[in-house]
Amino acid sequence: MVVSINKVASSIMSQPRSISHVAEPVVSVPKTLTEIDALNFRTYIHAKTFDFKATQEELNALFKFDGDEFFVKTYDFFIKKLGISENLKPPVINQPAHQSVGMTYDFCQNLITRNPNSLEQGKNAIFGQIRHELQHFIQNMNILRTENIGEEAVDFYSELIANQKIMNTDYMVKNIPLEQVDETVQSNFKILKDLLKNNPNGYENELKAGKKLIADDMKIQLQTFRNLVVQEMGLIKADTKSAKRSEKMLGEMLKEKGYWKDDGSMHLGRYSFDIRENDAMLAQGIAQLKLLPPEQKYCYVQLIKQQQGAFEQLSKNDSNNKEVAELLETTEEMYKKFNLKELISYLFD
Numbered sequence: 001m002v003v004s005i006n007k008v009a010s011s012i013m014s015q016p017r018s019i020s021h022v023a024e025p026v027v028s029v030p031k032t033l034t035e036i037d038a039l040n041f042r043t044y045i046h047a048k049t050f051d052f053k054a055t056q057e058e059l060n061a062l063f064k065f066d067g068d069e070f071f072v073k074t075y076d077f078f079i080k081k082l083g084i085s086e087n088l089k090p091p092v093i094n095q096p097a098h099q100s101v102g103m104t105y106d107f108c109q110n111l112i113t114r115n116p117n118s119l120e121q122g123k124n125a126i127f128g129q130i131r132h133e134l135q136h137f138i139q140n141m142n143i144l145r146t147e148n149i150g151e152e153a154v155d156f157y158s159e160l161i162a163n164q165k166i167m168n169t170d171y172m173v174k175n176i177p178l179e180q181v182d183e184t185v186q187s188n189f190k191i192l193k194d195l196l197k198n199n200p201n202g203y204e205n206e207l208k209a210g211k212k213l214i215a216d217d218m219k220i221q222l223q224t225f226r227n228l229v230v231q232e233m234g235l236i237k238a239d240t241k242s243a244k245r246s247e248k249m250l251g252e253m254l255k256e257k258g259y260w261k262d263d264g265s266m267h268l269g270r271y272s273f274d275i276r277e278n279d280a281m282l283a284q285g286i287a288q289l290k291l292l293p294p295e296q297k298y299c300y301v302q303l304i305k306q307q308q309g310a311f312e313q314l315s316k317n318d319s320n321n322k323e324v325a326e327l328l329e330t331t332e333e334m335y336k337k338f339n340l341k342e343l344i345s346y347l348f349d
Helices: 005-014 034-049 056-062 067-081 116-121 123-144 149-176 181-198 200-233 241-254 270-271 273-290 298-315 322-337 338-346
Strands: 092-094 105-106 111-116
Touching: 005 241, 034 105, 034 241, 034 273, 056 067, 067 105, 067 116, 092 200, 116 123, 116 338, 123 149, 123 241, 123 273, 149 200, 181 322
Parallel strands: 092 111
Antiparallel strands: 105 111
């Protein structure tokens, strides 16, 4: 890059902590630091907040394990390193979600879903993915324990779970033969099938009533869980920096268009600029950098620039890839809006 991190940091830190002073020319920074470099540096500073302490000996011991044992040991490793309570940690279940991902975190149910084939991706990938999903867990706990919005999150999650369960029920009633349904629910299943056939309006009313019962029940469960989160982790006061970040994350979920397409593929642009995914990807990147041998370790800013370069190369190789083009266009707009004064303000405010 144009200026090394050490040089930029030294130059900035040597100046009086005054934004008005930084507005004056500083030869070693404004004249050599490009807007992209500045943004990458800012990203690096934010990414360092996701760092954790781990010795090379600890990592070497962890990577001696294989397969499912490696997964379990890595999960426990991060639970300890990130200070996650045993009472709150998300359970992990094997269940294929999207073929293109190894794991997902369910905000509504505090649950990590793992694709059974994820082990084929290799230990480094698994290590990073677990850190990624646990960052989503941390985001969720912060949302739930934030004053004013925790209750809103409980209501939102309850409705989402109820909607999903009713949608699944409706699909099964309309598409699954009675003999393929578990015997414990066959009688109720038959009632719904008969109702759908003989009284469609009654069937819709039954689904609405069922949805309300599920939502009410889930609200009680989630409120109990939220109380436990606050008890274990403390309440985040409104109007603090942490509260504002949690509010932004919940706000994105409330208006979420989603980055999954109908065919199961990912909308690259939406994914890359989602604040939750941004933080999780940074946490994953910091974790995976720790796995590099000493002779291969390099500045995280260089990694960020390499990723940008990869997007640009992908765009050149596939001129018809509209999503990549859209992503690059959005990124360039973000670069244009960024300036050095914002970087200094971010570092010192």
